[in-house]
Ligand SMILES: Nc1ncnc2c1ncn2[C@@H]1O[C@H](COP(=O)(O)OP(=O)(O)OP(=O)(O)O)[C@@H](O)[C@H]1O
C-alpha cells in the first residue's frame with residue numbers, strides 16, 4: 158500500500174474562454190498530500206478551485222501543468238479508476254429508474270458481476286438508509302434521498318478512495334449524522350475519504366486532515382488538531398460593557414467578536430491566556446465568565462481566507 162492516496166505536484170488549471178478572450182486560473186501550483194486511510198477535508202470559499210481539482214484527479218479535466226498520482230498510479234491506468242468512488246457536486250440520475258435499477262446500472266458499468274451486485278445493492282441501500290425505497294423511482298425522491306443514493310453509488314464497488322463533492326449539502330441533521338457514521342465506518346476499514354464541504358462543523362467532526370484553498374492555492378494544510386491548537390480563543394462575559402477593558406484586551410489579544418457584555422478574543426498561544434485574564438482584571442473588568450477553548454474550524458477558515466485577501 159502506498160503512503161499517500163493522493164499526491165499532487167504543482168498542479169495547475171487555467172480555463173481559457175476563446176469567446177471572451179480571457180483566462181481564469183482555477184487551480185495554481187497545488188501540492189496536496191492525502192495520507193492513505195485518512196478522512197481529508199478539502200475546503201475553500203466558492204470558486205476556490207475545489208471541484209476543478211476533483212475533476213482533474215478523476216481524469217475528467219486535463220491539467221494545464223503539473224502532475225498527480227492516485228493510489229500510487231497514474232489516472233490513465235484503468236485499474237486505478239475502478240478503485241475510486243465518486244459523488245459529483247451536481248448529480249443527475251436517470252429519473253425513471255428505481256433506486257435498485259440505478260445501482261445495478263452503475264454497478265454493471267463499473268464491471269461488477271451479477272452475483273456481486275445481488276449482494277452489494279441491498280447492502281449499500283441499507284448503509285445509506287434507503288432500503289425501504291429500493292423500488293421507488295428516482296424522480297419521486299427528495300433532494301436528500303437523491304444525495305443518499307449518490308453516496309450509495311459512490312461506495313457500491315467497494316472502492317479504496319472515495320471522493321465526495323459536497324456529500325451532506327441536501328441532508329437533514331439526522332442524514333448528516335448517518336453520512337458521518339458511514340464515513341467513519343469506511344475509514345475503520347482502511348479506506349481513504351476525500352471530501353469537500355462548506356459545513357465546517359461536520360468536517361471538524363469527521364476529518365483527520367484538511368487543506369484550505371483560496372483562489373486556487375493552498376493556504377493551510379495538515380492535521381486538524383494541530384492546526385486548531387495554534388491560536389486558542391477565549392469567550393468572556395463582563396458584568397457591564399467597558400471600553401477601558403476592551404482597549405486593554407486589544408493590547409494582548411485579537412478581538413474576534415464583540416456583543417454588549419460579551420466578547421471573544423484570540424490569543425497567540427496557550428501561555429497568553431493568564432495574561433489576558435490579568436489585563437481584564439487590572440482594567441477594572443468584572444468577569445462573569447472566562448472560557449478558553451480551542452479555535453473552531455470555522456474560526457480558522459475565516460481567519461485564513463481573510464488573511465489571504
Ligand atoms: N468549465 C469551466 N470553464 C471556465 N471556468 C470555469 C469552469 N469551471 C470552473 N471555472 C472557474 O474556475 C474557478 C474555480 O471553480 P470551481 O468550480 O473549481 O470552484 P469550487 O471551489 O468548487 O467552488 P464551489 O464551492 O462554489 O463549488 C472559478 O473561477 C470558476 O468560475
Ligand SMILES: [Mg+2]
Pocket residue numbers: 207208209246
Ligand atoms: Mg465546487
